[in-house]
Amino acid sequence: MNRQWLLAKRPYGVVGRENFEYRESPIPKIGDGEVLVRNLYFSFDPTQRGWMEDRESYLPPVPIGEPMRAGVIGQVTESNHPDYTSGDLVQTLGGWEDYFVARPGFSMMLTKLPAGADPAMVLSVLGTTGQTAYWGMLDLGKPQQGETLLVSGAAGATGSVAGQIGRIKGCRVVGIAGGEEKCAWLTEEAGFDAAIDYKSENVHARIGELCPNKVDIFFDNVGGDILEAALNHINLRARVVLCGGISSYNATSPIPGPSNLMNLVITRSRMEGFIVIDYLDRFAKAAEELTAWVQSGELVYQVDMQEGFENIPDTLNRLFTGQNRGKQLLRLGEPA
Amino acid sequence: MNRQWLLAKRPYGVVGRENFEYRESPIPKIGDGEVLVRNLYFSFDPTQRGWMEDRESYLPPVPIGEPMRAGVIGQVTESNHPDYTSGDLVQTLGGWEDYFVARPGFSMMLTKLPAGADPAMVLSVLGTTGQTAYWGMLDLGKPQQGETLLVSGAAGATGSVAGQIGRIKGCRVVGIAGGEEKCAWLTEEAGFDAAIDYKSENVHARIGELCPNKVDIFFDNVGGDILEAALNHINLRARVVLCGGISSYNATSPIPGPSNLMNLVITRSRMEGFIVIDYLDRFAKAAEELTAWVQSGELVYQVDMQEGFENIPDTLNRLFTGQNRGKQLLRLGEPA
Numbered sequence: 001m002n003r004q005w006l007l008a009k010r011p012y013g014v015v016g017r018e019n020f021e022y023r024e025s026p027i028p029k030i031g032d033g034e035v036l037v038r039n040l041y042f043s044f045d046p047t048q049r050g051w052m053e054d055r056e057s058y059l060p061p062v063p064i065g066e067p068m069r070a071g072v073i074g075q076v077t078e079s080n081h082p083d084y085t086s087g088d089l090v091q092t093l094g095g096w097e098d099y100f101v102a103r104p105g106f107s108m109m110l111t112k113l114p115a116g117a118d119p120a121m122v123l124s125v126l127g128t129t130g131q132t133a134y135w136g137m138l139d140l141g142k143p144q145q146g147e148t149l150l151v152s153g154a155a156g157a158t159g160s161v162a163g164q165i166g167r168i169k170g171c172r173v174v175g176i177a178g179g180e181e182k183c184a185w186l187t188e189e190a191g192f193d194a195a196i197d198y199k200s201e202n203v204h205a206r207i208g209e210l211c212p213n214k215v216d217i218f219f220d221n222v223g224g225d226i227l228e229a230a231l232n233h234i235n236l237r238a239r240v241v242l243c244g245g246i247s248s249y250n251a252t253s254p255i256p257g258p259s260n261l262m263n264l265v266i267t268r269s270r271m272e273g274f275i276v277i278d279y280l281d282r283f284a285k286a287a288e289e290l291t292a293w294v295q296s297g298e299l300v301y302q303v304d305m306q307e308g309f310e311n312i313p314d315t316l317n318r319l320f321t322g323q324n325r326g327k328q329l330l331r332l333g334e335p336a
Numbered sequence: 337m338n339r340q341w342l343l344a345k346r347p348y349g350v351v352g353r354e355n356f357e358y359r360e361s362p363i364p365k366i367g368d369g370e371v372l373v374r375n376l377y378f379s380f381d382p383t384q385r386g387w388m389e390d391r392e393s394y395l396p397p398v399p400i401g402e403p404m405r406a407g408v409i410g411q412v413t414e415s416n417h418p419d420y421t422s423g424d425l426v427q428t429l430g431g432w433e434d435y436f437v438a439r440p441g442f443s444m445m446l447t448k449l450p451a452g453a454d455p456a457m458v459l460s461v462l463g464t465t466g467q468t469a470y471w472g473m474l475d476l477g478k479p480q481q482g483e484t485l486l487v488s489g490a491a492g493a494t495g496s497v498a499g500q501i502g503r504i505k506g507c508r509v510v511g512i513a514g515g516e517e518k519c520a521w522l523t524e525e526a527g528f529d530a531a532i533d534y535k536s537e538n539v540h541a542r543i544g545e546l547c548p549n550k551v552d553i554f555f556d557n558v559g560g561d562i563l564e565a566a567l568n569h570i571n572l573r574a575r576v577v578l579c580g581g582i583s584s585y586n587a588t589s590p591i592p593g594p595s596n597l598m599n600l601v602i603t604r605s606r607m608e609g610f611i612v613i614d615y616l617d618r619f620a621k622a623a624e625e626l627t628a629w630v631q632s633g634e635l636v637y638q639v640d641m642q643e644g645f646e647n648i649p650d651t652l653n654r655l656f657t658g659q660n661r662g663k664q665l666l667r668l669g670e671p672a
Contacts, residue, residue: 056602254595256592265581
């Protein structure tokens with residue numbers, strides 16, 4: 001049996017169970033050149049909220065009635081393709097279901113995991129979130145020794161890696177996160193120089209105190225008021241790396257942008273967006289460097305592992321309530 | 337006698353005569369190495385509004401009780417400096433007064449005009465506004481043959497040159513301006529492909545119609561709603577050149593920024609600010625190319641020449657009411 005969570009209704013505001021429909025279908029059959037994959041791990045990412053909307057973006061909207069799209073790791077259970085054999089662990093952009101049929105090299109990239117790879121690491125620090133941090137920092141942020149890096153959503157899967165890459169490159173790193181526990185993790189575990197708790201502190205004032213030489217790079221996952229506060233403190237020729245804007249993803253009406261964009265003019269600064277899929281052909285190279293940093297202890301990461309097919313829809317919302325501790329994953333089972 | 341308009345009070349909202357104080361002083365005396373200059377032409381620029389505020393920017397605020405700062409062309413009437421002789425026409429950042437003492441090379445750059453130069457041309461298409469258009473377009477906008485360029489404040493001294501440089505570089509050029517007359521000038525005189533009258537048209541809808549291949553470069557002088565409308569239509573890897581934000585300069589409370597900055601992420605686009613004084617050492621090179629375009633007829637410009645010392649404060653406001661037709665200047669007199 002193939003359990004599925006289908007997108008039933010496009011969301012208005014916060015996503016709930018009513019946006020999905022649970023269905024049980026027969027396990028699909030594969031044809032020539034096809035591979036049957038059983039999903040084991042699901043990745044949860046704020047960008048999934050955007051995929052549910054019916055509007056133009058960097059990927060087409062998830063169609064109503066189709067399984068909700070998600071990054072997955074699964075195991076090949078049946079293969080009619082010469083490059084894959086039963087038992088292979090594979091990573092792809094799949095959906096919220098037990099089984100799916102892949103046509104590798106035609107309609108789908110199906111990347112085999114290296115032998116001995118840890119699926120949680122592959123989906124977090126080596127996966128899209130870690131890669132997003134890596135390319136956003138190195139290609140757009142361009143950290144230089146002695147500069148100040150400010151990161152919002154700093155305890156998240158992307159922000160925490162972005163901040164640590166800045167530290168590795170010699171920056172003073174200040175993170176913005178929600179709550180004492182996350183802030184303590186940043187300074188005590190992840191080697192951030194300082195952390196700002198946006199839930200209890202005046203972010204604008206604290207940036208001023210903690211960034212005495214102003215902000216050279218702002219790696220932003222949040223947008224809105226946090227972006228405005230950061231723009232008050234940018235240095236000459238600052239780089240604002242627009243990675244995401246989670247503060248607006250569940251908004252039911254447009255959230256005004258920062259009123260101080262003229263600071264970009266006065267400081268001759270740049271604000272730039274990017275999408276990590278543009279770097280797909282260089283993921284392997286980045287994964288090597290990220291792995292080396294993890295192995296040397298310079299780069300730490302947290303995985304928040306949930307369990308159970310029935311909990312999939314609620315797990316997505318953990319990202320928006322801030323309940324997640326690091327990379328949000330959900331495990332259906334272990335490889336056979 | 338030296339007539340002066342001093343900054344008397346920092347503005348709140350629209351600038352009025354109450355922000356300035358008229359004073360008559362003796363003509364200043366020059367010391368060793370100094371030069372006495374009589375002002376003949378004043379340049380009016382939206383950025384002057386910012387100089388009146390008491391806040392950190394790319395130049396210090398004009399002090400209360402000092403002549404209001406302005407770009408000027410004057411004539412040397414007395415010189416104790418070997419590089420200057422009486423009768424020389426010079427350009428500098430001066431103030432609203434008849435006479436001033438310059439210490440060339442020490443506290444002030446005093447650029448001699450080439451023989452036969454037209455002061456109105458030097459202060460407009462070859463001056464800071466033309467230079468702003470030139471460097472903003474070529475260094476940040478990077479126009480490519482066949483791209484679409486959208487310009488706001490398109491009939492202004494900077495916008496009109498920016499648009500024409502885009503046309504010269506092979507772009508389809510659409511301008512946004514206020515009123516039929518300005519829009520007609522853009523398409524009939526300045527060679528823009530199309531113009532949008534923001535006073536009578538739906539800017540968002542019209543950009544969509546007039547930019548069927550989306551917007552590759554948005555050269556923005558306005559900010560606010562116009563910036564938001566433009567961001568709805570940016571192409572992949574668009575460049576948003578933040579030149580100014582005149583819509584907010586007279587605001588008495590913060591004007592919300594665009595709610596759609598996430599479009600920069602989805603399209604992998606860049607928004608970047610700049611200040612033309614960073615290019616001062618290359619002004620001469622740009623002036624050569626701008627002059628050649630004017631002489632070949634590829635680049636046209638308008639000068640709005642007011643007269644009379646008593647009209648200086650009101651002339652500044654012509655920029656904010658949109659009364660100006662092209663570069664706003666005021667003439668006190670002709671060279672002796």
